[in-house]
Structure formats: C-alpha cells, structure tokens
Amino acid sequence: MKIMLVVSSMGSGGAERVAASLVNAWAQRGDTVTLVITYSGRGACFYPLAPNVRCIFLADRVKAGARMLQYPARFRALRSLIRESAPDVVVSFLSNVNITTILATRGLGIPVIAAEHIDPSADGRSQLMSQMCRFVYPSADLLTLLTDNMEASFRKMVPRVKRIEVVPNPLPDELLLLQPESVEKSERKRLVAVGRLNTQKQFDLLIDVYATLAPEFPDWDLWIWGEGPERAVLEAQIAQLKMKERVLMPGKTTTPWEEMARSDAFVLSSRYEGLPMAMLEGMALGLATVAFDCKSGPRELTRDGQDGLLVPPGDKAALIDALRRVMSDEALRAELGRKAAASVRQRYSSPAILRQWDAIFAQLGARSRGGEGKGTAYPRAVTGEKA
Numbered sequence: 001m002k003i004m005l006v007v008s009s010m011g012s013g014g015a016e017r018v019a020a021s022l023v024n025a026w027a028q029r030g031d032t033v034t035l036v037i038t039y040s041g042r043g044a045c046f047y048p049l050a051p052n053v054r055c056i057f058l059a060d061r062v063k064a065g066a067r068m069l070q071y072p073a074r075f076r077a078l079r080s081l082i083r084e085s086a087p088d089v090v091v092s093f094l095s096n097v098n099i100t101t102i103l104a105t106r107g108l109g110i111p112v113i114a115a116e117h118i119d120p121s122a123d124g125r126s127q128l129m130s131q132m133c134r135f136v137y138p139s140a141d142l143l144t145l146l147t148d149n150m151e152a153s154f155r156k157m158v159p160r161v162k163r164i165e166v167v168p169n170p171l172p173d174e175l176l177l178l179q180p181e182s183v184e185k186s187e188r189k190r191l192v193a194v195g196r197l198n199t200q201k202q203f204d205l206l207i208d209v210y211a212t213l214a215p216e217f218p219d220w221d222l223w224i225w226g227e228g229p230e231r232a233v234l235e236a237q238i239a240q241l242k243m244k245e246r247v248l249m250p251g252k253t254t255t256p257w258e259e260m261a262r263s264d265a266f267v268l269s270s271r272y273e274g275l276p277m278a279m280l281e282g283m284a285l286g287l288a289t290v291a292f293d294c295k296s297g298p299r300e301l302t303r304d305g306q307d308g309l310l311v312p313p314g315d316k317a318a319l320i321d322a323l324r325r326v327m328s329d330e331a332l333r334a335e336l337g338r339k340a341a342a343s344v345r346q347r348y349s350s351p352a353i354l355r356q357w358d359a360i361f362a363q364l365g366a367r368s369r370g371g372e373g374k375g376t377a378y379p380r381a382v383t384g385e386k387a
Helices: 014-028 064-085 095-104 127-139 148-157 173-177 203-216 231-240 256-261 277-284 316-328 330-347 350-363
Strands: 002-007 032-037 053-057 089-093 112-115 142-145 164-166 189-194 220-225 247-251 265-268 288-292 309-311
Touching (some): 002 064, 014 032, 142 350, 148 164, 173 277, 189 256, 203 220, 203 231, 220 256, 288 316, 316 330
Parallel strands (some): 002 089, 142 164, 220 247, 265 288, 288 309
C-alpha cells in the first residue's frame, strides 16, 4: 500500500513523535511511505526515520520566485505532489495541515483521513479556524481522534462530518525494547516532566508546587525536559524561588526515554492535552505518574486513576498532596509503575494501534501489504463506526 502522511514540521513535539512512529512502522513492514513536511522552512527531522521512508520538505518544491506567496505556492506544490505520487491513502495531522490537505486532494479520488490531536473545547483555537474546520472537514473521508471524550466537541463543531474513529497514539517500538532497569539511576531522586515550555504545560504552576515540597524532600530534584518560549520567564521564577540547584531545565534531548528511566516519578501539569505522549512513554517505562485530569488523555491513560494518580485540573493543593504521597512512598511508586507499564504496553503497542489503522484503510478501499492483511479483507475498525 502507498501511504502519504502530511505534517507541519518534524520537530521535537508529541505529534511529530507519533508521525515518526507511524511512518517507520508502515515502512518497515513493506508499505511505500511518503512523509510530507509543509513547514515553509527547510528544517530537519528531530526523530530518526526508517531509511525507506521518502521524506519531502514541501518548501523544496516551491520556486524561489513564489516565496512571497508562500501558502498558494505550497498548496499547489502539495496538490501536484499528491497527484504525482498517487498514494492509496493520505493521512494528515492537525487542523491547519488537515484543511490544506483536504482541499488539495479534492477531485483526485484519493481517500483522505484528517487526524485531530486536541479537543477544540480546550485548545483555544480561533473562531476562524473553527469555522474552516466546520466547512472543510466534511470533505474528508474520515476524521480520527485520540480519545472518546473528544468526539462530542468535534460533532458540535463539525456536525456534517462523514465519519469519526478513535485511534490512540502508538508507543514507539524502540521504547518497548528498552530495559528501564538497565539504565543507571541518578544519585538523587528525580521528579520528571517533559514538554514544550509554553503556557499549555503550566510549568510555572509545577515549579511553585515543587518549591513547596522541596524542604520536605531534600533528596529530590525536579527535571523539566523541553524547550519553548517560556524559558526566560520560568528561569526567572526559579531564580526568585532560589531553586536553581533543585529545578533543572536542560532543554531538548535525543534520549528522552533514558532520561525518564533515570527518574523516579513523572508529573503532568498541563491545562489540556490530546493524548500526552510523554506521559504515555513515562508510564510504559514504569514511572509512577501524577497528572492533572485535564482534557484529554490522562484519564484514559490511567484507566480512570487505576494506573496513576489523577488530580482535579489546576488544583495546586491537590497536586501537592498527590506528589507528597508518591515522593514519600517507595512501595506506592513501585506499584503504580508496575501497573502503568503493564497496562499501557498492552493497550498502546504499535501492533495494536496499526491494526486499527489497517481496518480504517480497508474501509476506505486500501489494503496493507504487511502482516496478516496481505491480500485479505479487514474487519471493521476496533473502535466501531460512529457516523
């Protein structure tokens, strides 16, 4: 099968991690895979790609003279590329890319799947973007969401959408091969958070919470991995709290799983999420997890709090109490970590998620060349048709 995946960029974010995991898995089983990056600059791929993934930066196909009209030029380049590549199916990630891809495939007779990763009732998208989704998304053959509780918001925003399926993000195969016990722990205990340094992640709140707990736990440090526009503000906050030796923000890392495996607990303080990959990966590595019960993802990942501690969104006092429980109780950390790893490794493994994608592809008339699906029909998607 020929699959094209269209994304905005391939930086260090969670959606980019998912894109890399999917194209690598499809390519490694024998599908012909093209990854199209629509960002106006050349850039680079933060996550490694399989050697047989064809990676195209759309900017490379835009003539220099067209730079003044970037969007029209990129739109024409994308449509030309799709027509030239003749994929069996096109998958696009996130709202702005979805809209462009849906419009670029009109009249070509190629099935297009738009993938949304954030609940529109929580992500603060503009009225213009909501209206564009409302009018353009019905032209897509299918819309995928990460969690069941996102569906109501999308049906309200796009009442004429043809079909919705829930397909979670997969865990990268490489992570499942890592043996966390083989990674040397740091001498001091680590509470770890991972994400872009922006207002969505509420690291300012997390730093305040940790500063409250720090005197009680002199052997614990807070590590925040990631980069973003709030770095200077957060660094000033850390300095004001006199926490420069206890709160560390080392930036991006190409070995996030090893850094998480060196840690003792994971915390998610976000205002909203889709299906937070860092939290999913931390749980898969056996980290005890404390998370705000925000829209959406933490409740699904922890199975309503069975495999991690859920805290009411934005409740600092409750977050302090939950972290105190985890940081003070080694047996609780071990139990939560064991349950989390067993649960998410089963539910979010790459084979389990790929079977859902394959069922969807089959419904749209495409067939996989890999695995049991070779030359055979597929069952309906695991999540069921909701149209």
